[in-house]
Amino acid sequence: MIKKGLKIFAISFAVLLLLFISFIYLMYSNFEKLGHAEIVNENHNDTIPFYYSNSGHILIDVSLEDDTTTYPFILDSGASNIIFNKEDSDIELENDGFSFGIGASRNFFWSRIKKLDKIQLGSLTFENIHLKSVDYNAECFEAYGLIGTGIMRHLDWQIDFEKSVIIVSDEINKDSISPNALKFKLSENSFGHQLRIPIKLSESGQIISPLVDLGSNSNLSIDENYIIEDSLSFDSKRFYGSGASGLGDAVDEKFEGRIYLIDTLSFVGSGHSINNFPISAESNSLNLLGLGFFKKYKTTISWKDDLLFLEPNDSVQNFLGKTAGMGTRFVKKHKKIMISSLTEDSPATKSNLSIGDEILSVNGLSMFNEQEYCDMRNSISGQDTLTIEVKHQDTVRNVQIIKRAIF
Incomplete structure (x- = not known):
């Protein structure tokens, strides 16, 4: 037995x-x-214009298969190629397996893999591409997907943020890089082909290797446990709220973290450092060096040589941007715009605004549907002064918010 x-x-x-x-x-x-893609063209060089989404991401227009219709895709060096599941999308691709992914808050999610025979970026044509099919719950999000590492790793990319163009090539002409450019050695993840750069938050702190992530809007976001483990003490401000913070997140996902003002951010092995650098930190979040950082430079990324070149756009760089210190979202169920996140000691909190307050109008613009809300967000993106009509419980009042640095 x-x-x-x-x-x-x-x-x-x-x-x-x-x-x-x-x-x-x-x-x-x-x-x-x-990670697979085949470049059809004999000449692998092109200059591709880009623009920005309402969310601040880099958008490039691409065409799929043999269709002449163009679709905006986000350029994202920190993720795989992705096609978003959009209700109004007319893109239909063949299923070709399953995969899993990790969101910005380290959440795991499953996704189908879609097969795409052909995609065209500018004059460059790639064949036999695969993309993850992913839900993305962000609002005012016009992108149809991500051009990720599955395509980016086959070429060098030089992004000129002042001219809004991207030069793509097998190997970037060294004459297009200033002899005074900052040079950084990167390491490539052989599994997902993401690139990492070693940094330290203090002279005695441990080495952190965040992803070089053009798809993240932050300057630098890290797992807060690094700061706690190294017993580091920095000036900081708490932020909190709810919403989708990344791929695969639930729309009402609660989050809380802190914005730290780092005395000196050091890039290991390069001799380069930045003083008074703000970073966002949450417990167990991914470590990402994001677009907020790279937009300060003419940025050249080479997967072939595992190198990053940075040419400062300004002689004196200031990463302490102005902010209202609040986030909003359109609640479809109630057709209302609500305050969804706040940062302490910011213009919003000093005006006694609260999570859940209803926004009735901004700078005289009333909003009755999601499109009007998105149009409003786009129209005020560069304005430092906001006049907000806000409803808290049964009380309606007007509040003037003047954006400023929180440190």
């Missing part, structure tokens, strides 16, 4: 082990697909 039980156990264990190995192999094969 014991021998029979042991035999059944051994067979069950062997079956489970075989299933586990098959699953791992399948996942590995699917990740290999996501």
Whole structure:
């Protein structure tokens, strides 16, 4: 009887082990697909214009298959190629497997893999591409997907933020890079092909290697545990609220963290450092060096050589941007605009605004649907003074918000 039980156990264990190995192999094969792309053109050089989404991401127009219609895609060096599940999308692609992903808040999510025969960026044509199919719950989000590492890793990319153009090439002409450019050695994740750069938050602190992530709007976001473990003390401000913070997040995901003002951010091995650098930190968040940082430079990224070149746009750089210190969102169920996040000691909190307050108008613009809300956000993006009509419980009042640095 014991021998029979042991035999059944051994067979069950062997079956489970075989299933586990098959699953791992399948996942590995699917990740290999996501990193594959074939460039059809003999000439791999082009200059591609870009513009910004309402959310502040880099957008480039691409065409799919043999269709002449163009769709805006986000350029994202920190993620795989992705197609978003949009209700109004007319893009239909063939299913070709499953994969999983990790969102900015370290949330895991499953996604289908879609096969795309052809995609065109400017004059460059890529074939045999695979993309993750992902839900993204952000508002005012006009992008149809991400041009990620599955395409970006095959070329060098030089992004000129002042001219709003991207030069793409097998190898960027060194004459287009200033001899005084800052040079950084990167490391490539062989699995997902993301690039990382080593930094330190203090002279005695541990080395952190955030992703070079053009898809993140922050200057630098890190896991707050690094600051706690190193017993570092910086001036900081708490932020809190709810909303979708990244891919695969629920729309009402609660979050809380702090914005720290780092005395000196050091780039390991380069001799370069930045003083008075603000970073955002949440417990267990991903470590990402984002677009807020790179927009201060003419940025050249080379996957071939694992190198990053930065040419400052200004002689004196200031990363302490102005902010109202609040986030809003359109609640579809109630067709209302609500305050969804706040930062302490900011213009918003000093005006006694609260999470859940209803925004009735901004600078005289009333909003009755999501499109009007998105249009409003776009129209006020560069304005430092906001006059807000806000409803708290049964009380309506007008509040003037003047954006400023919180440190």
